[in-house]
Amino acid sequence: MTTVIEDTLDHGQPLSREIIAPGGRWSHRLETGQRLRIVDLEGQQAVDFLCYSAELPLDRLNVPNTVKLNRSLYVTKGCTIFSDKARKMFSVLEDTCGFHDTLAGCCSIEMDLHRYGVEKKTSCRTNFVNELAKWSLSPSEIVSNINFFMRVTFDAGEVEIAPAVSKAGDYVVLQAEMPVIAMLSNCPQDSNHSSGFRPTPICVEVLPPLGESGLTA
Numbered sequence: 510m511t512t513v514i515e516d517t518l519d520h521g522q523p524l525s526r527e528i529i530a531p532g533g534r535w536s537h538r539l540e541t542g543q544r545l546r547i548v549d550l551e552g553q554q555a556v557d558f559l560c561y562s563a564e565l566p567l568d569r570l571n572v573p574n575t576v577k578l579n580r581s582l583y584v585t586k587g588c589t590i591f592s593d594k595a596r597k598m599f600s601v602l603e604d605t606c607g608f609h610d611t612l613a614g615c616c617s618i619e620m621d622l623h624r625y626g627v628e629k630k631t632s633c634r635t636n637f638v639n640e641l642a643k644w645s646l647s648p649s650e651i652v653s654n655i656n657f658f659m660r661v662t663f664d665a666g667e668v669e670i671a672p673a674v675s676k677a678g679d680y681v682v683l684q685a686e687m688p689v690i691a692m693l694s695n696c697p698q699d700s701n702h703s704s705g706f707r708p709t710p711i712c713v714e715v716l717p718p719l720g721e722s723g724l725t726a
């Protein structure tokens with residue numbers, strides 16, 4: 510696992526680096542220009558992602574705006590993530606995977622009971638509820654999210670959660686375009702392909718703006 514991270518250390522010394530266990534959650538405020546790197550350490554691990562303006566949290570990730578303004582149902586390198594007010598929240602600077610979902614939203618205890626007849630204790634939705642509380646934000650602030658490293662196909666209008674194509678060490682780098690609260694759930698789903706039926710850890714780094722070096726450990 511350490512090797513995978515060190516192999517891709519050409520992004521500058523991170524301001525912070527955390528390993529998020531399967532089913533874990535994370536949030537952090539980023540200032541304009543700071544970068545967020547999410548590494549799928551073992552491959553095929555869905556990472557559910559939300560973001561909010563740090564100065565006006567009611568202006569938040571808007572997936573339909575993102576889809577329309579990028580003219581793409583997938584988020585990948587070169588895309589911009591937009592808010593309700595059509596403001597730029599993040600630019601996708603790098604992407605070694607290429608498939609990131611905008612359709613499927615997050616898993617929930619209720620949906621898993623409905624879909625699989627299984628009563629679970631955790632989900633991305635419960636993770637978001639708990640993480641939002643840290644920022645005094647309520648569950649009503651959960652909106653349709655982006656799923657990094659998750660592949661949802663939509664051939665002929667038929668939507669399916671398909672086996673992910675992300676390999677161990679694949680990553681995305683997002684550059685904050687405004688002060689922003691980034692939030693993610695390392696999806697605990699073990700009943701479909703979103704996490705390869707085997708949720709695994711991820712690494713999350715906050716990197717300084719391009720051209721600036723970060724703090725040394």
Ligand SMILES: [Zn+2]
Nearest residue numbers: 616633696697
């Ligand atoms: Zn999930």
